[in-house]
Amino acid sequence: MQPRDLSAHTPYVPGRGSEEVARELGMDPDDLTKLSSNENPFGPSPKAVDAVREAAADVDVYPTTSHTDLTETLAAKWDLAPAQIWVSPGADGSIDYLSRAMLDPGDSVLVPTPGFSYYGMSARYHHGSVATYELSKADDFAQTPEAVLDAYDGERIVYLTTPHNPTGAEFSTEGVVELAESVDEDALVVVDEAYGEYADARSAIDLLGERDDVAVLRTFSKAYGLAGLRIGWAAVPDEWADAYARVNTPFAANEVACRAALAALDDEAHVERTVETARWARGYASDHLDARTWESAGNFVLADVGDASAVAEASQREGVIVRDCTSFGLPSCVRISCGTEDQTRRAVETLNGVLSEVAKA
Ligand SMILES: *Cc1c(COP(=O)(O)O)cnc(C)c1O
Numbered sequence: 001m002q003p004r005d006l007s008a009h010t011p012y013v014p015g016r017g018s019e020e021v022a023r024e025l026g027m028d029p030d031d032l033t034k035l036s037s038n039e040n041p042f043g044p045s046p047k048a049v050d051a052v053r054e055a056a057a058d059v060d061v062y063p064t065t066s067h068t069d070l071t072e073t074l075a076a077k078w079d080l081a082p083a084q085i086w087v088s089p090g091a092d093g094s095i096d097y098l099s100r101a102m103l104d105p106g107d108s109v110l111v112p113t114p115g116f117s118y119y120g121m122s123a124r125y126h127h128g129s130v131a132t133y134e135l136s137k138a139d140d141f142a143q144t145p146e147a148v149l150d151a152y153d154g155e156r157i158v159y160l161t162t163p164h165n166p167t168g169a170e171f172s173t174e175g176v177v178e179l180a181e182s183v184d185e186d187a188l189v190v191v192d193e194a195y196g197e198y199a200d201a202r203s204a205i206d207l208l209g210e211r212d213d214v215a216v217l218r219t220f221s222k223a224y225g226l227a228g229l230r231i232g233w234a235a236v237p238d239e240w241a242d243a244y245a246r247v248n249t250p251f252a253a254n255e256v257a258c259r260a261a262l263a264a265l266d267d268e269a270h271v272e273r274t275v276e277t278a279r280w281a282r283g284y285a286s287d288h289l290d291a292r293t294w295e296s297a298g299n300f301v302l303a304d305v306g307d308a309s310a311v312a313e314a315s316q317r318e319g320v321i322v323r324d325c326t327s328f329g330l331p332s333c334v335r336i337s338c339g340t341e342d343q344t345r346r347a348v349e350t351l352n353g354v355l356s357e358v359a360k361a
Pocket residue numbers: 089090091092093116161165192194218219220221222227230231232
């Protein structure tokens with residue numbers, strides 16, 4: 001017996017982990033600087049760590065109160081009704097919930113290329129198909145309604161990422177409105193703000209008061225430093241908010257994650273420090289890296305290094321792990337996550353060394 005035809009399903013390619021690379025190179029994971037997955041270099045808030053410890057004793061019960069508390073806290077923070085907050089295992093979980101809620105078999109979604117691969121993966125799992133719009137390198141990956149509308153052909157969901165992974169480019173809120181008004185009436189525009197905390201722009205969540213065709217994705221994985229707990233959420237329009245009860249996987253957002261997320265929301269100083277350091281690191285990398293970079297509003301910088309696989313491998317041998325963007329469709333680019341000051345300086349120095357070796361070869 002075989003599973004269904006999965007030939008169109010491409011596996012997700014994660015950034016490489018320290019443990020994995022350390023084993024391969026016979027190094028101590030502590031000697032590695034891992035800047036490949038846009039994680040928080042300061043780790044989780046100490047308050048979240050305490051919450052995880054405390055929650056450990058309660059994991060015999062299904063998460064109910066914690067889920068309600070988190071939903072209500074987010075609703076209050078963002079001035080939405082609790083039913084408009086769809087808590088999920090990572091923002092990836094919300095992508096699945098939106099696929100389930102929106103897609104009939106054969107419906108399609110429109111996604112950016114280069115871009116985050118899970119949008120298309122989720123659509124395919126849910127018997128949908130995937131079309132792409134191009135963000136062109138020649139155009140500095142500019143994110144405009146025109147770039148999306150040129151490719152738009154009646155898709156049910158249109159995904160925007162702002163700040164965009166891996167380029168760092170933003171999509172303006174005015175642009176989101178223009179796009180939502182230009183696509184079909186039953187098309188949902190999903191604005192993925194996984195890196196929203198790092199940007200100055202206002203959130204597209206502000207649009208939900210007046211629009212029923214925009215949803216926004218948010219996560220605790222990046223600025224809040226909880227990637228390992230898998231907790232995120234979607235903000236959805238009031239009109240169809242009650243679909244959540246019909247599409248969510250029961251108890252998928254776990255007790256420990258919900259408690260940690262609540263504690264993390266309570267530590268604004270940790271997020272501020274994280275965001276400020278990322279801003280510094282973006283500037284440092286673009287000023288000092290001997291490679292072309294693009295302006296980024298996220299916690300990472302995209303750099304044009306020639307042969308990305310060769311550069312990422314050489315840099316890894318020197319103990320600095322960056323993300324080879326070949327799997328994003330950018331074989332000449334690496335993405336460098338913002339680290340602490342020390343990590344960022346080390347990464348830039350190491351990459352510059354690698355680049356000068358490559359130039360000599
Ligand atoms: C990291 C990321 C997410 C979500 O990650 P989760 O860990 O599932 O919350 C979503 N979109 C983009 C573009 C990302 O980079």
